[in-house]
Amino acid sequence: MAVVQSVNEIAHFMGKKTVAELVQSPKAVERLRKVGVDYGQGFYIDMPFYVEDATEEMLASLPPVLSATETGSNTRRGNRT
Numbered sequence: 001m002a003v004v005q006s007v008n009e010i011a012h013f014m015g016k017k018t019v020a021e022l023v024q025s026p027k028a029v030e031r032l033r034k035v036g037v038d039y040g041q042g043f044y045i046d047m048p049f050y051v052e053d054a055t056e057e058m059l060a061s062l063p064p065v066l067s068a069t070e071t072g073s074n075t076r077r078g079n080r081t
Helices: 002-013 026-035 056-060 073-078
Strands: none
Touching: 002 026
16 A cells, blocks of 8 residues: 555646556545545446446546546447557
């Protein structure tokens, strides 16, 4: 957790937001909140889904940095061309 905290502090010093990946338990969420991580993603938070399959209500609840307009249309269903 010391590495996560250090990277988070450096990112915040640079004016950036941080995202923790692989968040899989309530304990992980608690620890990430304690060190000030801004966002999290992982199976504990929600199962992954394709943007095309998302409802408008789901997309509207996403923070701006994760909105459908920011993901680009080339990355759906594994196509990263």
